[in-house]
Amino acid sequence: MSATTEPRSPRVYRGLNHKEGIGWIAGMTPVQAFLLIGVCAPALIAMSRNQWSAALSWAVFAAIVAVLILIPIHGRPAFRWLADLIMFQTGVLMRWSPWQSRAAAGLAGDRTEPDLPGVLARLEFPDGPEFHGSRICLIHDTTEGRWGATAKLTHSGVGMLSDDDCERLAARLGSMLVGLGHREVVDRVSLLVRTVPDDGTEYAVWRDRHQRSDAPALARQVTAEIDRDVASVSVRTELFVTVSGTEEALRRPAKAAGGGIAGRAYALYRLLEGVADGLRGLGVQSVTWLSSTGVAEAIKTGFNPAAAAGLSFRHLTSPDPDGTAGLPISQAGPALAPTPAARAYHHDGYSSVAYAVQPPESGTIFGSLGPLLAVRTAGERRTLQIHYEILSAAAGARVVKSDRFRNNVLVDAKAQRGFNTTAIDSRRQRGARDQEAAVAAGHAVVRFTVASAITVPADWNVEDHAARLENDASGRFHLLRLELAQDSAFVAAALPVGIGLPREKRAFDS
Secondary structure, X not given: OEEEEOOOOOOHHHHOOEOOOOEOEOEEOHHHHHHHHHHHHHHHHHHHOOOHHHHHHHHHHHHHHHHHHHOEEOOEEHHHHHHHHHXXXXXXXXXXXXXXXXXXXXXXXXXXXXXXXXXXXXXXOOEEEEEOOEEEEXXXXXXXXXXXXXXXXXXXXXXXXXXXXXXXXXXXXXXXXXXXXXXXXXXXXXXXXXXXXXXXXXXXXXXXXXXXXOOOHHHHHHHHHHHHHHHOOOOEEEEEEEXXXXXXXXXXXXXXXXXXXXXXXXHHXXXXXXXXXXXXXXXXXXXXXXXXXXXXXXXXXXXXXXXXXXXXXXXXXXXXXXXXXXXOHHHOOOOEEOOOOOOOEEEOOEEEEEEEEEOOOOOOOOOOOHHHHOXXXXXXXXXXXXXXXXXXXXXXXXXXXXXXXXXXXXXXXXXHOOOOOOHHHHHHHHHHHHHHXXXXXXXXXXXXXXXXXXXXXXXXXXXXXXXXXXXXXXXXXXXXXXXXXXXXXXXXXXXXXXXXXXXXXXXXXX
């Protein structure tokens, strides 16, 4: 999806959203159109030769192939499903998919060398130079050539805010994204919110330590009843933000700053304060940029929520002011990720189901994703991550011009041939014109994607909890279960490393 941000009019989040990759040829991409022409050609040739029986046979074959090519089933045509299934089964049969950490295998490794499964294997985590008294961990995506940093945020939430307050926050979010787009260094921002399974043990320990021996018995009884009632419905949350820029965008400022890893770090540091200021405008109370141990703990607790208690106890008993003696990045991953299942991802005694969240074409309002984080059972964890990419001014102009031209051609072609124009066609045509006008006025085009996941202990029935997540989204959003890619989808939905936004789709993409 993509949307035009217009900070002075937050309603654009509701009216200018559109899907990427809409085909030019009757809604088909050129690849689909050429395949369709290829399967229809034998039937047309047979008809031209008056071979009607052969023409009928070829027509039936062409109709079946056309359905397999064109009709999407849960977001993918049948041919795409077949290709994905072949790749998935090939990885399983060739033993490429199962993964085991070096620690679980009893192998020693460098403390600073990451040991992560799947798409995370392409990441490197070098430490940058000192920034405000600490060394920030850089996240280097070696495949896409991106450099980023992650911060942990503290926010009071938006559940109790009024509609006007939500509109105001939406406008400020648009302003922040537009500001980053004008700098053209950082172009991706990922916001991750995940709940923390809480059995009340940590709070009970704190209460025992601070309990007054001279407190009245009635006060103790009332407090215990309140604690029991509140603990069953309370939810703790973690909030992270990851910002990143491309190697091309960072190369020149990094060279001016001395080159190498340090130069790229300094190029990012110049924008981190601006990002922090923009987040504070959204109600964020504190922004803490993570060191390598902080990133390692964020990834570790993503795979294993139960590890959070042990890490918190370590921090309480052995404070680490400079963040150098915490969990090493080599131990950030799971101990074991067995052969992946098609519909779930199993890791460190937990099972997760991840979805792509598809907002309605008419858009949505700020804070409407909250029900996806509503924990229904104590012990389950829900995560939600929104990935934004701010296109440059030139790229945004090309996108909106292409959309406007395509929609005009489609409407004009239908009118010339006597076909009725649907309401969807008219809305897309108006939206394309409005989007082009907004970009011409100096606003930005933002691509975004939303991923959500639910994680439960491995001995629970994960399908029951996945159904509850789908029920919470019903009537608001469409959840697309990312089958055959649950391991990668889990990374996009639950880990603060900035992976999750697919490459930009053009109309000629298949």
